[in-house]
Amino acid sequence: MSMKQATANKYRPFPVVDISDRTWPSKTITKAPIWSSSDLRDGNQSLIEPMDAEKKMKFFKTLVDIGLKEIEVAFPSASQTDFDFVRHLIEENHIPDDVSIQVLTQAREDLIRRTFESLRGVKKAIVHFYVAVSPSFRNIVFKQDKAAMIATAVKSAKLFAELAAEQPETDWTFEFSPETFSMAELPFSVEICNAVLDVWKPTPQKKAILNLPATVECSTPNVYADQIEWFGRHVNHRDSVIISLHCHNDRGTGIAATELGLLAGADRVEGCLFGNGERTGNVDLVTLALNMYTQGVDPKLDFSDIDSVRHVVEECNQLSVHPRHPYVGDLVHTAFSGSHQDAIRKGFALQKDKEYWEVPYLPIDPSDIGRSYDAVIRVNSQSGKGGITYLLEQDYGISLPRRMQIEFSQIVQKETDRLGLEMTSKQIYDLLDREYLQIKEPVQLIKHRLQEENGESTVRLEVNVGGKTEHWHGVGKGALEAAVSAIPTNVEIMDYNEHAIGVGSTANAAAYIEIRMDGGRSLHGIGIHENITMASFQALFSALNRAMQLANKKVF
Numbered sequence: 001m002s003m004k005q006a007t008a009n010k011y012r013p014f015p016v017v018d019i020s021d022r023t024w025p026s027k028t029i030t031k032a033p034i035w036s037s038s039d040l041r042d043g044n045q046s047l048i049e050p051m052d053a054e055k056k057m058k059f060f061k062t063l064v065d066i067g068l069k070e071i072e073v074a075f076p077s078a079s080q081t082d083f084d085f086v087r088h089l090i091e092e093n094h095i096p097d098d099v100s101i102q103v104l105t106q107a108r109e110d111l112i113r114r115t116f117e118s119l120r121g122v123k124k125a126i127v128h129f130y131v132a133v134s135p136s137f138r139n140i141v142f143k144q145d146k147a148a149m150i151a152t153a154v155k156s157a158k159l160f161a162e163l164a165a166e167q168p169e170t171d172w173t174f175e176f177s178p179e180t181f182s183m184a185e186l187p188f189s190v191e192i193c194n195a196v197l198d199v200w201k202p203t204p205q206k207k208a209i210l211n212l213p214a215t216v217e218c219s220t221p222n223v224y225a226d227q228i229e230w231f232g233r234h235v236n237h238r239d240s241v242i243i244s245l246h247c248h249n250d251r252g253t254g255i256a257a258t259e260l261g262l263l264a265g266a267d268r269v270e271g272c273l274f275g276n277g278e279r280t281g282n283v284d285l286v287t288l289a290l291n292m293y294t295q296g297v298d299p300k301l302d303f304s305d306i307d308s309v310r311h312v313v314e315e316c317n318q319l320s321v322h323p324r325h326p327y328v329g330d331l332v333h334t335a336f337s338g339s340h341q342d343a344i345r346k347g348f349a350l351q352k353d354k355e356y357w358e359v360p361y362l363p364i365d366p367s368d369i370g371r372s373y374d375a376v377i378r379v380n381s382q383s384g385k386g387g388i389t390y391l392l393e394q395d396y397g398i399s400l401p402r403r404m405q406i407e408f409s410q411i412v413q414k415e416t417d418r419l420g421l422e423m424t425s426k427q428i429y430d431l432l433d434r435e436y437l438q439i440k441e442p443v444q445l446i447k448h449r450l451q452e453e454n455g456e457s458t459v460r461l462e463v464n465v466g467g468k469t470e471h472w473h474g475v476g477k478g479a480l481e482a483a484v485s486a487i488p489t490n491v492e493i494m495d496y497n498e499h500a501i502g503v504g505s506t507a508n509a510a511a512y513i514e515i516r517m518d519g520g521r522s523l524h525g526i527g528i529h530e531n532i533t534m535a536s537f538q539a540l541f542s543a544l545n546r547a548m549q550l551a552n553k554k555v556f
């Protein structure tokens, strides 16, 4: 069957929600939600090799350092490793007072008892159970009708209340997930959640968490937002309930669904760092938080050293973060292409006078997340003069005049095409050095003597022309004009620029000259020297040699 036939016969569109007076489209996110990391549970259960105790502890500490206050640490009834990890956290006092650990269980008595057992002695904890509610799970996985599913949920909710009462020293929060919420009939999701709430009797002071997962993402994000808004309007005791989002990323829209879900009234978000998790992953907490940050909303999570966080996550998950991953990928603050580099360079130049961050193509200041500007502009065959100029300015203090930027970028372009590779800033400088600063053929300036009298300069140049020493002599209004007049061929100066490189006693002068020889094509030369006159003479001879090589002119 072709894909075309399969589309028509095999798949159905997801039904829309009947909520024409939805309010979320005109809202904005103005504050951070309650965050809960599920890295050590949902993330962990999806790894090729689940984390051992040491990795879990390392990850846990990182989550605490970032500022997570709710951390789902385990599925304690799943394995001895998970059970022991919870015990270790509690017994070795690793849980800060302002952090709640969270654990998950199925709605099965033995598993729930074991889960509470793992939490003995904890100061505060979120205990979380789930029952899948969508038709396919009722029909395929559980083979139970709605009433039986509700009965299972209610029975577990009661056992939660009972077991919690046996450990009154703990500050308990209860959480229920109607798993596969996003694929279920909304009235049934509300019904089962209300039944659980009837048991737990939450209050505005002691809220229960209802976590509404897109266990498998199966619709466009606006549908999920409608589902959240609809649910919030119909669930009982709304003021005593924390509505939590738990999006997976099967369609690649987990971030969008979560953001729209927050607009639709949710209070809390569960997810994993850099989007690890089942299949295509859980929603990425880092991207969500930094999306808020770049809108001027304090996300209450700290990613000011994002690379250290990534390092821990990669090590613990044994999975690498993609180079294009939002905010953190190796290439996401990098521009190779010419027009992007040009805009970024101009943006950086003006940024210091601005109140708000406004550098084109960079939605975040890389330094806010601990990145340097080093990688922002990188040069390959797609790059133009802007990027090359930026690197020479930043790394070598060399500010090429505009027409010289054009000339040199063509030389770089040829080289990147030849190499088929990226060129580092050092390689670009070396190319400039080879093409302009070290060019000594066919004419090499050996030494000069300059005399200034009555506003007139006289220059005597000792040069090596094709292996023979010659002496040239010229007069002009300034040193450069005198040197030009000393050259035994027709040379016109089209443009001249100079600037200092560095400051103080170690400063050098850079001189840039554009000349036309014998009415031919204009070409540039550069000189860098501690003495400005010498720099300008070097620039002149650099340009002269380039012009002569181009014209294939060996001697005068």
Ligand SMILES: CC(=O)SCCNC(=O)CCNC(=O)[C@H](O)C(C)(C)COP(=O)(O)OP(=O)(O)OC[C@H]1O[C@@H](n2cnc3c(N)ncnc32)[C@H](O)[C@@H]1OP(=O)(O)O
Pocket: 042, 045, 075, 077, 078, 079, 105, 106, 107, 108, 111, 130, 131, 132, 141, 142, 179, 215, 278
């Ligand atoms: C969307 C999610 O991420 S949900 C969380 C998923 N995470 C995990 O499963 C990781 C930890 N899980 C485990 O280690 C194991 O599955 C355990 C220990 C929980 C259970 O192990 P087992 O008893 O061997 O069962 P198994 O792993 O095959 O799970 C399937 C059984 O659980 C039942 N089940 C699935 N979900 C639930 C639930 N929420 N409540 C009650 N029973 C459930 C299934 O109907 C099936 O029962 P059956 O064997 O009677 O048909």
Ligand SMILES: CC(C)C(=O)C(=O)O
Pocket: 042, 104, 130, 177, 179, 180, 211, 213, 214, 215, 216, 246, 248
């Ligand atoms: C257990 C629940 C919350 C879950 O992970 C999911 O539905 O994706």
Ligand SMILES: [Mg+2]
Pocket: 042, 213, 215, 246, 248, 278, 282
């Ligand atoms: Mg999940």
